[in-house]
Amino acid sequence: MDPTLFGYALNVLTVPNLAAMLAGTTVGLVIGAIPGLSPPMAIALLIPLSFGLPPETAIILMVSVYAAGIYGGSFSAILLRAPGTSASAASAIEGYELTKRGKAMQAIRISTFASVVGGLVSGVALLLLAPPLARASLLFGPAEMFLVAILGLTSIAAVTFGKLFRGLLAGLAGLYLSTFGVDNYSGFPRYTFDYIGFEGGIGILSAIIGLFAFAQGLELCQAHAAGTISGVDRLSWNLFPRLSEIRYTRWALLRGWITGLVMGIIPAAGASVAQWVAYGWEIRHAKPGDQFGRGELKGLAATEGSNNGVTGTSLIPLFILGIPGGISAAVIFGALMIHGLQPGMRLFRNNPEVIYTIMWGFLFANIVMGFVAALLARVMAYLTLFPQGVLGPMILVFSVIGTYAGANNIHAVWIMIGFGVAGYYGQRWGFSPAAMLLGLILGPIAENGFRDMMVVARGAPFAYLAGRPIALVLLAIVVMVLFYAVRPKKWERLEADSAVAAETAGTGKT
Template structure:
């Protein structure tokens, strides 16, 4: 209970002011397409040079927490995920916004994010030593099977059929191979100098989600808007709170999934949100409502991507191993002040470590309070005319893509992928499986190659990848996920065929 001793340090005037600045600034940065949590934290690093280590980490930690949650704003209102972690939020959140329930969707997302985030930070507080040892158990073979598990989710994720979902995922896996091979250094599918370094996930994410929507809005034309003006329905906050706890199954799945995946180095919140969304849908009694503006989809996705924040810092604070790109930036923030994290961090610098962790706990609550306050105002974005909205979204897409590496090549990639996705959507393909394939491709490939090298030096490939309790458990889950997706597809087809038969019988009678 040592953390309670340093709890009061968070509420000193200057520390609390930094916490407020980091929380509000993180929400704004998170809602801006292209500014990922990693970039947001990196942008704030120079502002910590004149601060001591504790104050600097409070600012960075608050920004990290609220940026992940803030990405839901653009995901819900504009269908542009503020960060990869918010991909799954678009699937039901944006549909709710189009139905005039943008305020309710934002309220559900912030409340779920706060609950998941608090749970994740509590895990960081109470189970850090145990979780650190457990995280070390994941080697290249386990991370490879975990990536394959994510690939199996593709088949049933926001697509009209398993086959189309898998094809979308395969396109994403192919796009992930463009560039230089990380191990051998060989060129692969480099058609133009703009893709010589591979396809950056942020421009791809913006293009695949934003550009098809921009083209659709421009196609509708300004004259059609008057008939399509959306009324923003008022949503009492207490109703949203009751809704979140009423959907306790989706909340639990999201929180536990996010905590589990956040602990594994190199996986990331984008996978946590998508896997949680998929599992919440598979175990729900209202599966058909997912993708049509169902609250469970928003709750599961947002609770997962914030629940992973706390556990993702476990390897960093105890083993000096950054568990995510954002954690690597936080490591730089520590090193700037001469603090090297490790097993003795809590012994040598308990005031820094515990005050930082406590500030993240309070930051989750502040993020929820400020998020709920602006939810009703932000939801009015849905009432902006189509022509104006399309122009604003296009400008944000160009700005977000260019700002990642200050490269026009990223803008061209964004435009090309977005245009291609527009035509794919006409044939029933979805952007979410494609993005997931693009994200998981490098993880699966890198860990397979590393595992193959280790296997060649120690044992056979079969023994390395197909033996061991953890490997067998992950393989079993992969097989079960594939089988379930196929079974659900067949079940849905039988149901539809029965409905068609009944309709024909009614017509004949």
């Protein structure tokens, strides 16, 4: 560790750097909150504006957008069930249920706390543990990637909420949809049905906007037009979490942050996968009285902690090895190069003042984000007081423009509408849209990992797996998770027994 590491913290406290953080977090929060507009898009748009800035200020601007963009997606997920980014889809489940119960501000408070502290923890890991974590990320080969995807898929069982088989079928349908389009390995088109819109595959953007936002627009158009989502007509001004709320969610927060930190260093996994793993983990820890699927604060704390817990550690492979682990990291990679900074260990040797200032900037940006987010969320929460008859059509319009702006072609809009109808009826009939999205996100990671593993293992995957300790650990976790997923907990068995006993007593049977 560089002995002058802490000295670089002061470099951040200049007017241009603080202004970059404030601008970056505000832009990130707004862009992230609008379905279809993603953090990578916002970062890319800011690159030309950053030409005149010193390199460290320019990159602080980018990493601020990145950190805030992930959290901004949660605003619309929690308040409207229309996630702004794929990283906040899981938050839509518990977050929106809390909003429906009139607890929108409570949900916002805990999600802000989980995100800010998650970002800070991740930033500290970036600052202090970057070199060893970068080496650990190199240990993730095709077999490990395949097993990480399988671990993520085990979360499908968690998001089915009593309709296990229907949820599993929705998840498998998602896996199918992930194979649509030109095969990366052979260049052969798969399942295109002669429709040009399927040639490039089915974008996550169309799926997420359709399954959640568009379906929600339809749902609100069906509801009582003059009523509001939560039925309340006032919002609380308590912007910061209460000690009781933090205490209630403390273990969920911790599990979320740990999941985010670990998932961040795995290339291509990122926040989209981390949130589902954290959510699945949380549901498996459910206790009597927990209300998962009906607005459970612990579920929201875990998903929000995990998706921002990813942000710092996902920059580690980029900064240390020069390998971008995701789309946002790839755009930041481009920005570094444009500003004459070559990512990798040379950056630490040649420009330590720049890279450590950026890292400190990332940390401070998370604190700035907390304050900006609290105020912005309060403003956005007014949307929940709008009549549903106005809010529904608005969400439909933003779904169309968001998809069109994000994908830049009309076919993505048609596919989004198809997902919207599927999402609406799927939600109604128990074919979990979340499970379908999970299949779609994890399908390519699982398939590519599996095919690469078969090539590397030369047709002997089991012998290959036996020689890879991380893969064996992951395999053991998958087996353990599946075992606990099918085995009811002791309290669940007791509840079932008491229900049967009550029924028997009620009917007079012995």
